[in-house]
Amino acid sequence: MTEPILKVEGLSKAFGALEASRDIWLDLRPGEIHALIGPNGAGKSTLIQQIAGGLAPDRGRVLFDGRDVTALSTAARARLGLGRTFQISSLAMEYTVLQNAVLGALGRRGGVFRFFRPVMRDAALLKAARAALEQVGLAGVERVRTAELSHGQRRQLEVAVALTLRPRAFLMDEPMAGLGAEGTRAMTAFLRRLKTQAPILLVEHDMDAVFALADRISVLVYGGIIASGSVQEVRGDPEVRRAYLGEEGAP
Structure with a gap:
């Protein structure tokens, strides 16, 4: 199996009594889109901040291209090739x-x-x-x-x-947010091409886009990963259907 470019090993982060990240393990492999999904408040943004370098974990580590980058700043990680787009625009x-x-x-x-x-x-x-x-x-x-x-x-x-x-991997936080149907189709096609250049860890609420794009999906609920696998495996997982997709969202 191809060695992952990005590894998250046992990341945990608490804010007082709230466990925003609870012993999270995941990775990102070359040529793939790994989607991170979950309901609002699940801890997705907190996890992305820890991976990007904007928030220090209480425990665990982040490895990028085989190097422990847990103590590095966001800018230092970016210079190593970890690219990020934001849910809220950071453009000038x-x-x-x-x-x-x-x-x-x-x-x-x-x-x-x-x-x-x-x-x-x-x-x-x-x-x-x-x-x-x-x-x-x-x-x-x-x-x-x-x-x-x-x-x-x-x-x-x-x-x-x-x-x-010149990123070697992307972190993307809701790239479809605010796009209409045509814009979403165009972005989906673009991301499908882009993953061959650099794999993408994708946070996205548009489930149609997720199911169309993802090679793997990890489901985050209450700060912990409850399931991880292919689109078919995640869609058919009873715990995912119950905890996240629910009756309305179940395929």
Whole structure:
């Protein structure tokens, strides 16, 4: 079996009496989309924050490409190739599409924001930014101010910014959020192509998209993984049907 690029081993995190993460084990393998699903309040965002480096676990560790990165910052993990898109946009709305992509490329270099103007004349950064925009289908709007983009285009730009870091794996937090039916279809097709470049740990509430995309699914309920397996295995698991999908969501 191919060695996972990302491993989560025994992660636990509590906020007072609330166990947001409880002894979580999962991994992400090359070429796959591993979907993390669960009801609101299950602890998905807390888990992603621990994997990305924004929140320190109480116990357990995160390994990336065989290296223990548990003590590393978000920026350090990103420079190693762990890319992330956010549930709430982190784009600079006043800047153009190209400027946002260049900021992403600058982050890989470890650049400083005060040198932004000279950076916009940096041929290598511009090349990386434009290549990422081309890949997500935004090459034609690089001079448009980000605030003027549609919601779906902003989602595409977030992925482009992550791509400038040349990620070896992605963490994606609800990339379908706010997209209409057409936008969801387009994003689904894009993610299906993208996983061949870098595997994706996907947090998503759109179950149609999850079932269409996921190679594996892990179900998080009350801070713990209650099931993990293929789409067919998870859909047929009685505990999952009872605890998460319920009568209305059961296939």
